[in-house]
Amino acid sequence: MLAQDLAKELECKYLQAHTTRFPDGECYVRIEEERIDDDVIIVQSTHPDHNLVELLLLQDAALGLGAKKVSTVVPYFGYARQDERFKRGEALSAKVMVKVVEMNSRRFITVDIHKPIVLDWFRGDAYDVHAAPCIGEFFKGSEIDMVLAPDEGALQRAREVATVIGTEWDYLEKTRLSGEVVRMAPKSLDAKDKNALIVDDIISTGGTIEAAANQLKIMGAKSVTAVCTHGLFAKGALDRLRKCCNAVYSTNTIEGEVSVISVAPQIAKALR
Numbered sequence: 001m002l003a004q005d006l007a008k009e010l011e012c013k014y015l016q017a018h019t020t021r022f023p024d025g026e027c028y029v030r031i032e033e034e035r036i037d038d039d040v041i042i043v044q045s046t047h048p049d050h051n052l053v054e055l056l057l058l059q060d061a062a063l064g065l066g067a068k069k070v071s072t073v074v075p076y077f078g079y080a081r082q083d084e085r086f087k088r089g090e091a092l093s094a095k096v097m098v099k100v101v102e103m104n105s106r107r108f109i110t111v112d113i114h115k116p117i118v119l120d121w122f123r124g125d126a127y128d129v130h131a132a133p134c135i136g137e138f139f140k141g142s143e144i145d146m147v148l149a150p151d152e153g154a155l156q157r158a159r160e161v162a163t164v165i166g167t168e169w170d171y172l173e174k175t176r177l178s179g180e181v182v183r184m185a186p187k188s189l190d191a192k193d194k195n196a197l198i199v200d201d202i203i204s205t206g207g208t209i210e211a212a213a214n215q216l217k218i219m220g221a222k223s224v225t226a227v228c229t230h231g232l233f234a235k236g237a238l239d240r241l242r243k244c245c246n247a248v249y250s251t252n253t254i255e256g257e258v259s260v261i262s263v264a265p266q267i268a269k270a271l272r
């Protein structure tokens with residue numbers, strides 16, 4: 001879907017590669033064209049793992065048909081959270097991904113990469129596209145009246161979204177009240193009677209948003225909406241979040257039930 005959106009934005013041809021699996025599970029890809037005399041943009045995430053293999057095979061298939069330049073759009077760059085060897089003996093996973101993805105591609109584009117330092121490891125051009133303008137546009141004209149980041153480090157994203165909507169923004173500050181009780185409250189704003197929007201880059205287990213949403217409700221928020229760029233929604237997270245949030249949305253970097261916000265306009269801008 002994202003590749004189709006992107007082709008429309010860029011007014012270029014969309015090709016759906018043929019992909020299937022051999023009986024032993026290995027991946028087979030084929031681009032059913034005689035020749036490619038143009039530049040090619042391949043859209044595929046590196047998550048889950050089988051998509052990475054598909055991406056590498058697609059890059060090679062495009063080059064094999066004569067593509068002049070291969071650009072790779074990785075909507076969700078998996079493994080970006082392991083950008084260090086946190087413990088002795090671990091793999092530097094993000095760097096491994098960089099090496100393989102750029103083997104057959106001269107330009108790399110991703111969306112809201114978890115650790116921007118990873119981009120510095122590419123030898124070719126590498127860009128990180130922000131989903132915030134598309135998220136802001138989606139909520140423009142809605143009843144949202146405050147945008148919140150789940151922590152201070154994510155404040156810039158909340159600010160970008162809030163600026164497009166035209167609302168206030170803040171971040172949630174964690175205060176440990178006892179060994180087990182953590183309070184999460186907006187740093188400066190009052191959530192009472194407000195329609196709050198929490199913005200995060202990733203929702204995985206949903207634990208972060210769940211804690212924030214419950215706290216905002218306790219503080220008297222009229223409604224709590226959650227939105228993220230990458231909706232991984234692991235282990236039934238979406239069902240759990242629907243119980244504590246009035247609505248949950250994500251962008252289409254990972255396609256699923258709530259991926260209603262297209263980031264194609266922002267990716268197209270980076271590619272032009």
Ligand code: R5P
Pocket residue numbers: 150200201202203204205206207208209
């Ligand atoms: C953390 O650094 C990220 O920005 C997200 O807040 C985190 O990955 C969300 O994970 P979960 O949904 O499991 O709480």
